[in-house]
Amino acid sequence: MQFVIRRLGFYVVAAWVALTINFLIPHVLPGxxxxxxxxxxxxxxxxxxxxxxxxxxxxxxxxxxxxxxxYLDHLFHGNLGxxxxxxxxxxxxxxxxxxxxxxxxxxxxxxxxFLLGTLLGxxxxxxxxxxxxxxxxxxxxxxATPYFFLALIAIQLFANxxxxxxxxxxxxxxVNVGLNGPFISSAVSHGILPAATIIVTSMAGWMLQMRNxxxxxxxxxxxLAAEAKGLSTRRVMFTYAARNxxxxxxxxxALAIGFVVAGALVMExxxxxxxxxxxxxxxxxxxxxxxxxxxxxxISATVLLACLLADIVYVIADPRTRRRAAF
Amino acid sequence: MxxxxxxxxxxxxxxxxxxxxxxxxxxxKAKIGGGILAIFVLIAIIGPAIAPYDPSATNPNxxxxxxxxxxxxxxxxxxxxxxLSQLLVGLRSSVLLGxxxxxxxxxxxxxxxxxxxxxxxxxxxxxxxxxxxxxVLPALPLLIVLLGYLPNSGDLPTAIVxxxxxxxxxxxxIRAQTLTLRSRDFIAxxxxxxxxxxxxxxxxxxxxxxxxIAANFVGTFLYAILTSVALAxxxxxxxSTWNLGTILFWAQSANAFSIGAxxxxxPPGVAAALLGTSLVLLNFGLDELGNPxxxxxxxxxxxxQRAWRPTDPTPVERREPIA
Numbered sequence: 001m002q003f004v005i006r007r008l009g010f011y012v013v014a015a016w017v018a019l020t021i022n023f024l025i026p027h028v029l030p031g032x033x034x035x036x037x038x039x040x041x042x043x044x045x046x047x048x049x050x051x052x053x054x055x056x057x058x059x060x061x062x063x064x065x066x067x068x069x070x071y072l073d074h075l076f077h078g079n080l081g082x083x084x085x086x087x088x089x090x091x092x093x094x095x096x097x098x099x100x101x102x103x104x105x106x107x108x109x110x111x112x113x114f115l116l117g118t119l120l121g122x123x124x125x126x127x128x129x130x131x132x133x134x135x136x137x138x139x140x141x142x143x144a145t146p147y148f149f150l151a152l153i154a155i156q157l158f159a160n161x162x163x164x165x166x167x168x169x170x171x172x173x174x175v176n177v178g179l180n181g182p183f184i185s186s187a188v189s190h191g192i193l194p195a196a197t198i199i200v201t202s203m204a205g206w207m208l209q210m211r212n213x214x215x216x217x218x219x220x221x222x223x224l225a226a227e228a229k230g231l232s233t234r235r236v237m238f239t240y241a242a243r244n245x246x247x248x249x250x251x252x253x254a255l256a257i258g259f260v261v262a263g264a265l266v267m268e269x270x271x272x273x274x275x276x277x278x279x280x281x282x283x284x285x286x287x288x289x290x291x292x293x294x295x296x297x298x299i300s301a302t303v304l305l306a307c308l309l310a311d312i313v314y315v316i317a318d319p320r321t322r323r324r325a326a327f
Numbered sequence: 328m329x330x331x332x333x334x335x336x337x338x339x340x341x342x343x344x345x346x347x348x349x350x351x352x353x354x355x356k357a358k359i360g361g362g363i364l365a366i367f368v369l370i371a372i373i374g375p376a377i378a379p380y381d382p383s384a385t386n387p388n389x390x391x392x393x394x395x396x397x398x399x400x401x402x403x404x405x406x407x408x409x410x411l412s413q414l415l416v417g418l419r420s421s422v423l424l425g426x427x428x429x430x431x432x433x434x435x436x437x438x439x440x441x442x443x444x445x446x447x448x449x450x451x452x453x454x455x456x457x458x459x460x461x462x463v464l465p466a467l468p469l470l471i472v473l474l475g476y477l478p479n480s481g482d483l484p485t486a487i488v489x490x491x492x493x494x495x496x497x498x499x500x501i502r503a504q505t506l507t508l509r510s511r512d513f514i515a516x517x518x519x520x521x522x523x524x525x526x527x528x529x530x531x532x533x534x535x536x537x538x539x540i541a542a543n544f545v546g547t548f549l550y551a552i553l554t555s556v557a558l559a560x561x562x563x564x565x566x567s568t569w570n571l572g573t574i575l576f577w578a579q580s581a582n583a584f585s586i587g588a589x590x591x592x593x594p595p596g597v598a599a600a601l602l603g604t605s606l607v608l609l610n611f612g613l614d615e616l617g618n619p620x621x622x623x624x625x626x627x628x629x630x631x632q633r634a635w636r637p638t639d640p641t642p643v644e645r646r647e648p649i650a
Contacts, residue, residue, distance in 0.1 A: 014460045021469070144602075149596035266557050
C-alpha cells in the first residue's frame with residue numbers, strides 16, 4: 001500500500017512539473033502570443049492589442065503567482081484557452097478533434113511493435129547467431145535512420161509509384177467521420193503505411209533489449225534445470241526464459257513511450273495525418289501558442305498514463321518487486 | 328598512514344588493462360562503429376575546407392535539380408547549389424551539436440547520478456524524483472514548444488535544451504551502478520583508510536563506471552543527431568546554417584522526393600543513418616564490454632570454450648588461454 005501511494009505521489013509530482021513548465025515557458029521566455037499575432041498583423045491598433053491581451057489571458061497582468069493561480073484555475077475547469085490561428089475555436093475542441101486519431105493509430109502501432117519486437121528478440125536470443133539474430137543489424141540500421149527520411153521514401157514507393165496504399169491524410173475526403181463501414185475501411189487503409197513505418201523503425205529497440213536479457217537469462221540455472229527435466233523447447237523458451245527476460249522490456253516501456261510519441265509527431269507531419277502531431281506542427285508554423293501548449297499538456301498526460309499502465313503491468317508480472325517501481 | 332595510501336587498490340588495477348590490450352579486446356562491432364565515427368569526425372573537422380563550392384551559392388542559370396556530373400559529384404539542388412558541398416559543410420554542425428549535447432548531458436548525468444547513488448538518503452530521494460520526472464516528460468513536443476519560442480537559436484542553445492531533456496536516463500543508470508559499487512569492499516576499505524569523499528568518487532567509483540559513462544555519451548550523441556534532424560525537418564531550426572536536417576528540409580520543401588531527385592535527399596539521409604548506425608554499433612560494443620555474456624556470438628568459439636555460467640566469478644577481461 002505504501003508502495004502504491006509513493007508511486008501515485010510520483011505521478012502527481014510529474015504531472016505538476018509538466019503543468020508548471022507549460023505555464024513558465026510563455027511567461028519566462030521573451031515574446032507573448034499577442035506579440036506573435038502582432039507580428040503577423042502589424043496594422044492592429046493599441047486598443048485591439050489590449051483586447052487581445054485580455055482575450056487570451058496571457059498578457060503580463062498581475063504578479064507571476066497570480067497568473068499561475070489563474071492558469072491552474074482555468075486548467076481544472078477544462079479551459080485551455082482559445083486558438084489564435086483557428087479563432088474562436090477553443091484548444092479543447094481542437095484537441096478533441098485530433099487526439100482520437102493519434103491514440104488509435106499510434107497506440108495500435110506501438111502495441112504491434114512491442115509484441116513483434118519482443119517475439120523476435122526471444123527467438124534471436126534463444127538461438128544466437130541464428131536466422132533471427134541476423135535480422136538485428138538491418139533493424140538497427142532502420143532505427144538509426146531519421147524516421148521522416150524512411151517515411152518519405154515509403155510514401156514515394158508505396159503511395160506514388162506503386163499506388164498500393166494512400167500516403168496522405170487520415171481518411172478519404174468524401175466519407176463521413178463516424179462508425180460506418182466506408183469510413184472505417186478508408187481509415188484503416190490510410191493507417192497501414194504510417195503504422196508500418198512506425199513499427200519497422202521502433203521494433204529494433206524492443207528486439208535488442210529482449211535479445212540481450214534473453215541471452216543473460218538462458219545462462220541461469222533454472223533454465224538448465226527446466227531443460228534437464230525434458231520440457232519441450234517451446235515451454236523452456238517462453239515460460240521459463242522469456243517469462244523472466246521480458247521484465248526489463250516492460251520496465252523500459254516508460255522510456256520507449258517518449259520515443260514513440262516523438263516518432264509519431266514526425267509521422268503525422270510526413271503523412272499529413274490529422275492527429276495532435278500534425279496539429280502541433282501547424283500550431284508552430286502559425287505561432288499558435290495556446291494550441292502548442294495544450295498539445296504539450298495532452299501528450300504529457302498520455303505519456304504519464306502509459307507509464308502508470310506499465311507500472312501496473314510490471315507489478316503484476318513480477319511478484320518479487322511489489323515494493324519496487326518499474327522505472 | 329602514508330604507507331597505506333601508497334598501495335594502489337587492486338580492483339582498479341585489474342579493471343583498467345594496459346593500452347594495447349584494451350584496443351585488441353574491443354569487440355568487432357565497436358571497432359567498426361568507431362571507425363565509421365572517426366571518418367565522420369574527420370569530415371566534420373576538414374569538411375568546410377575541402378568543400379568544392381560555397382554551399383549557399385546559387386546558380387542563376389539553373390533550371391532544375393541536376394544529377395551527378397563531373398563538376399558536381401552529388402548533383403545540384405533546383406537552385407544550382409552543390410549538394411556535396413552542403414553535405415561537407417553541414418556535417419560539422421550536426422556532429423558539433425551531437426558532441427556538445429552529449430558532453431553537457433553526460434556531465435549532468437554523472438554529477439546527479441553519482442551524487443544520488445553515493446550519498447543516498449534524502450539527497451537520493453530528491454534527485455531520483457527529479458530524474459524520474461525528466462524521464463517521463465515528452466522531450467520532442469517540449470523541444471518544439473521551447474525552440475518555437477526561441478527562433479533562430481544557434482547550436483549552443485539548442486544543445487543546452489536538448490541535453491536538459493536528455494540527461495535523465497543516463498543519470499538513472501549511473502545512479503544504479505553507483506549504488507551497487509558503494510557497498511563493495513574496496514569502497515569500504517578506502518573509507519576506512521580515511522580517504523576523502525571526492526577522492527573515493529573520482530579515483531574509486533568513476534573508473535569503474537567508464538564503460539557505462541561512455542555508452543551514455545554515445546547514446547546521447549545519437550539522440551541529439553536524430554532529434555536535431557527531426558526538428559529541422561519540422562521547421563524548428565536555424566535555416567541560415569547548413570546541417571543534415573536543413574539540407575533535408577530544403578530538399579523536402581522543393582519536392583525533391585516527388586521529382587525523383589535522389590542525389591539531393593539520399594546522401595544526407597544515408598549520412599545521418601550511417602552516423603547513427605556507427606553510434607549504435609559502438610554502443611553494442613560497449614555493452615559487450617560491460618556484460619561479457621553478450622560476447623562471442625560466433626558459435627565456433629563457444630564449442631571450444633565453456634559457456635559462461637552465472638556461478639563463475641565475475642569475468643573482468645577475456646584472455647586467450649596460453650597454449
